[in-house]
Amino acid sequence: MVVVELLVVLAFIYLGARIGGIGIGLAGGAGVLVLSLFLGVDTGHIPIDVILIIMSVIAAIAAMQVAGGLELLVDLSERFLRKHPKRITFYAPIVTYFMTLLAGTGHTAFSTLPVIAEVAKEQGIRPSRPLGISVVASQIAITASPISAAVVFFSGILEPLGVGYLTLLAICIPTTFAACMIGAFVSNFLGCELKDDPVFLERQAKGLIKLQGQTQRNLLPTAKTATAIFVTAIVGVIVYATLISDTVNLIQDPALGRNEAIMVFMLAAATAIVTITKIDPSEISNAPTFKSGMCACICVLGVAWLGDTFVSSHITEIKALSADILNQYPWMLAVTLFFASMLLYSQGATTTALMPAALAIGVAPITAIASFAAVSALFVLPTYPTLLAAVEMDDTGSTRIGKMVFNHPFLIPGLVTIFTSVALGFALGSLVL
Template identity: 55%
Template sequence: MDIMLILQIIVLLGAIFIGIRLGGIGIGYAGGLGVIVLGLVLGMNVDTKMIPWDVVVIIMAVISCISAMQLAGGLDYLVQIAERILRSNPKYINYLAPTVTYLLTILAGTGHTAFSMIPVIVEVAKEQGIKPSSPLSIAVVASQIAITASPVSAAVVYMTGALEPFGWSYPVLLAIWIPTTFIGCMITAFIMTLVSNLDLNSDPVYKERLAAGLVSAPKGAQNMEVTKSAKLSVLLFIIGVIVVVLYATAISKIGGKPVLIENVKVNRDSAIVGIMLTVAALIVILCKIKASKIPETSVFRSGMTAAVCVIGVAWLGTVFVSGHTDQIKALSEEWVKAIPALLAVVYFFAAMLLYSQAATAKAITPVVIVALGITASDTSNVYMIVASFAAVSALFVLPTYPTLLGAVQMDDTGTTRIGKYVFNHAFFIPGVLAIAFSVALGFLATAIFG
């Protein structure tokens, strides 16, 4: 390892550390700072073409549509439905909480929808005398892993486009990723329920906060009046998601032949952006909301913050990866071919630094495809990528992701906390387990479908 590589790694990690300290949108800003230092000081090639613009555009389109639905009351309506599910069997909150956040992410294509569920999970857990940290940690992890199974997420749209030329179609990939990731989360919930001390009253931090009057009493179910506009906005959004799935399936190829549409004029990326913006327009018109107020919604603010973070951090990571493609190819060819599961480890560590499932997939996958000698005529190693995809969800490792921090801040019992050693937080073990099970199931599923 030469001195220049060492300096480049220091800049990469240093920029990420500064971003963590700044928090929020500052992570994206620090990424830009790191890019400048890598380019001007350390001589690496820098180009704005390295920014995953397609990923950013999809995130912005989906978030803008969900924001319109939120303004129309649709998101509150979905949360109310989810709350009823949680309260219907509160003793099983460790399973129901991640199920709800997983399904919301599958539908919306963003894990930020978990924000709306965190207060509900805390309330139901307190009512049952269960430490909120247990269902919260699994639920937040599930909302991140579900990104790799959502038909409208930027990560899935990119990966299906990258893998389809090698014989893995959009519907087949969803048929693998959805059950493997969901079952992985449920197995994790089962294990954490078995090994965790769920008794809220036994937690010393909770006792201290309760004595100090810092813990609010459970409020019970919150019944809100649901307007016609709220229901209509949800219906329009669901129809939009269904149209995306149907169109993406129609232009996919199975066995080298198109499912339905042969002469594709609108590719998958363009379709999802166009459909989401169209749905947003219909929500504004039919639900009679003011478009000028959409940027004021919480979903819009958090989503656009995420987009800037992707621009900065993904750009930083891509610049570094592009400068060391040959070394990465050599390592991938030697290690991953020997032990296929190591690709999941590569995705895992890249994701914890790049802060985005889609950005991680786009930075690492093309290099791995070349390193493994994958071509249209030799697709024998593609299964490794398909099976390992869930590992790009390791955004929980560093306790800086918005939904993770939101869970810590909103749990007034103090059971969901970050340890003094940074990595010893409530989300680490559930996250590692969920990814490990999802990847293991992925290898099993690819053996069947392959």
């Protein structure tokens, strides 16, 4: 029966991957139905806190977007990139990394990808180089964002093991950022020069390549206010988490837990943005970030619930099979997370589905933290939205998916970045923990 149940799980994950987008969450829920109703498996835990955190953060980001805050961040990013155009391959991932770090979602990269492609093209730099590593940076930064659902959930299950929220961030932020820079260095040498690319030359001969120059944006007068409110809320979350942490412990026995604090700080930020900037609150639910965030909630609900339903019902067998292997080869956890995230399309879903099981079978906290970045292998299959957007926005044709499917400009930078982050995680973790 274990084999049958595992095949059911894999079948519905495959179905969700074929549907694409929100389909992975829908299929996950259908898989829970089959496991529970037809095979008699007790349903696992629903990752309620993760879903509520995503909803709260997305509400604040969407309010900021309606007030013009995201447009302001994109404008600042373009000014930064245009001041250093020759170093676009290194500076572009810095922009997407910190935008994701700030917002807790990689979908903020959508607005910066056209700028990256345009600046690279103007400089005669192969756009696939900065675009490839920028997409990867926007994904791996989720594992370092103070308000991402993956980080908050992971820190919650680490705390009983003596590893706090701030300690997790202290390891993940420097290791993932340094890994992105190494990935950028490698990306800088991938592919031929733009002037030698036959696809580019063919498009250029047909007049399909256009230079648009710097975008002139009409920023809303409320943009700075909304952005300031959102950033203040993030700082407030970090400060409050510090005050209630076991390390500082200035607030003992807090009435408001860290997870709940993130929710209320974000909802309060959205309230302040709506009240102060006078935006129409009905427009928040129509914002692109709101729609993508709600899709993420469904994905986490379905996939994480499906994974926990199977794992929790067979934790004894899994522990017997995996404990010795992971204790002898700790890096195997990173490999497992890597391949799981390829199929689940979500750092939050992968973390909630597999990390509790990993810790339950005795994986050391340092191994789990070092392997955490591997939940960001969303770039392997060329179907993730930001990856496809990068391909579409590069009119030079240099950012393209090859006939072999896996030969695309995101794969090597992504592999290098995750491998480096895991290695640095073990190194830094051994000093911090």
